[in-house]
Amino acid sequence: MANAFLTVDDVTRSFALPKGGQYVALKDIDLQIAEGEFISLIGHSGCGKSTLLNLMAGLDQANTGGILMDGRQVTDPGPDRMVVFQNYSLLPWQTVRQNIGLAVHNVMRQASEAERQERINASIELVGLAHAADKLPGELSGGMKQRVAIARALAIRPKLLLLDEPFGALDALTRGNLQQQLMQICQQAGVTTVMVTHSVDEALLLSDRVVCLTNGPAAGIGQIVTVNLPRPRQRLEVMEHPDYYKLRTELINFLQQQRRLKQRRQSLTSATPAEPTPVPTTAGSAPRKVRIGYLPGLDVAPLAVGLERGFFSERQVQVIPVVFHRWQQMEEQLRAGELDLAITSASAPLALALGLHGQPAWPAITPMTVTRNGNAICLARRFRDLNIDSLTTLAERLKGREWPLRLAIGQRGSMQDLLLRHWLASGGIDPDRDVEFLTLSPLAMQAALLAGEIDGFIAGRYRVAKAVEAGLADVLATDLDIWSNHPEKVLTCHEGWAAEHESLLLDVCSGLIRGGQICEDGGQHDYLVGLLSRPQWLGTDSALALQRQFDLGTGPASGRRLPLNRYHSDRAHVANGAEGAWILTQCSRWGWTPFPSNRLELLGQVYRNDLCNAALEQAGLPALRPERQPIPLACGLAFDQDNPIAYLQQLPFNRGTAEAVVPVPSGQTNRPLAVH
Secondary structure (H helix, E strand, O other): OOOOOEEEEEEEEEEEOOOOOEEEEEEEEEEEEOOOOEEEEEOOOOOOHHHHHHHHHOOOOOOEEEEEEOOEEOOOOOOOEEEEOOOOOOOOOOOHHHHHHHHHHHHOOOOOHHHHHHHHHHHHHHOOOHHHOOOOHHHOOHHHHHHHHHHHHHHOOOOEEEEEOOOOOOOHHHHHHHHHHHHHHHHHHOOEEEEEOOOHHHHHHHOOEEEEEOOOOOEOEEEEEEOOOOOOOOHHHHHHOOOHHHHHHHHHHHHHHHHHHHHHHHHHHHHOOOOOOOOOOOOOOOOEEEEEEEOOOHHHHHHHHHHHHOOOHHHOEEEEEEEOOOHHHHHHHHHHOOOOEEEEEOOHHHHHHHOOOOOOOOOEEEEEEEEEOOEEEEEEHHHHHHOOOOHHHHHHHHHOOOOOEEEEEOOOOOHHHHHHHHHHHHOOOOHHHHEEEEEOOHHHHHHHHHOOOOOEEEEEHHHHHHHHHOOOEEEEEEHHHOOOOOEEEEEEEEHHHHHHOHHHHHHHHHHHHHHHHHHOOHHHHHHHHHHHOOOOOOOHHHHHHHHOOOEOOOOOOOOOEOOOOEOOOOOOOOOOHHHHHHHHHHHHHOOOOOOEOOHHHHHHHHEOHHHHHHHHHHOOOOOOOOOOOOEOOOOOOOEOOOOHHHHHHHOOOOOOOOOEOOOOOOOOOOOOOOOO
16 A cells, blocks of 8 residues: 555564463454544454454554554554543543543643633534533443543544454444544544444444454454445445455355354364474384375475474484376375375365365465475467467467367466466457367476477476476476566465474474575575485486476477576465455356355465474574565466455356355365375
């Protein structure tokens, strides 16, 4: 938000526990508020709403991050910020006039007595209490007391008004009347307002935006709902607005999904005995074994480095890599419990959890992203004669063609499939009408291209580079032309296995993270080429493509290089639910599943950035937070995680169905959970 009036920048607040340790109330809070905006904070008890309000007021300080108001850091309380509490906080021996005067006389010390009295009287008139100006608080109703507290706060002309459940103790009729008055007062005063509330209806009536906080501990912002109801607002008119109940349902769904997520985590914890803390490695101790599935490709580099450098063995973990040549075969063994973990496509955890493509739903989670970027779309060299050198020329040539373009993908619904479809559709090519998709093992794609069985394929840069080196293909686009820094491969496992073997999972994740650091070190290129060229990884025939760093040769993309895989930098490891929300829009777009109305529950189950941060800490690295900014895509249409339906409705060739509640598979299954 340009020129934000109030900025909450990466705020984390924790408290020391009496018996040692820390309770993290808020974690990685980012929020920008415009001048004059009315914001409500909602969430279940214990989610840190009041803590965040106290930080804004300067009554408390964050452990990390900070708050800026009007360009200045908030470090202590000040008259530019006033708080109205639920319990009124009036002095019982002072009249209405005297209670308001306490603030005015303290702040306006340089003003004359006449000026101060004028300010007090104006504030009393503002809240309609002129008839009770000389009464004591004991002579007032609850609603009148709260109006006095609001008048006292507004009397000193604060820039920011902070309301901590100001109407929570009032009866329904008084509450409704005071809400209406508060709207009028805030609009008249033009004051920026942040209010904590447990009432969805109150939030919708008063707010421009509603900030929804996730469950504590370590609560964060789960969703921000924009309330585009016209102002000025009247309660009955608001309730009759066609968007009111849609917004209300969205907020209630958020709260219900948070409750279910909390219950799910509690049930997994109670049903799973705590894993003993691993003892230090000794010469006679037996390592814990874990089987990890993978397909050959550059995405396996962090695993290869972790094994070579002993990052797993030093944690007393014996990692057993299991190679596959088809994604479906690897996922079948993961489902069956023959594998503990797998390095899968970034879309696989959601596809498994949703039960897409005819498979039963399976409670998958991902604790970390292994790699980002690294894909390319190539066409057979024979297409060069048709002067096809871009998406535009490809679309033009397809218009007069009587048979579909034959493109190979490694797995239906994979991240590569979604990127390819999105790219084609952005150029006016209907993937379901103009293209025939063939699912092939990545190992078979080059041979199929040579035999003329396919016209092109999308794959990782290693596979594409080999086809370019062999003179079979030209690169038409890379994933930088679609979505730069997209998640490509993630670590995937069963939710129940993760709960039962959390310390083992963290040991594996921290080893992969440390391996990723080395993979992204430019000085390690020759070392990586030698390591990955070994027979157990990519094989000796890969050395040429790896050594040349995948120059694209003399084709349409001459002078460019295939995008590098991102292994560590720029938040590469984050398990980001916002990216998962984009994947959900694409699965709905192509008619594979209704868009889940309970997406936050589903994403909260699948994307476990809490585990990623624990692994980062174990690796000696700072925690990472998913960013809330819209995701920019090269097609020009940015993706806003808080409004995925609006994004989905703008996409061409949208075959999505109506929103539906998608059952989230239980983590308590009969799957074998024992470590191999």
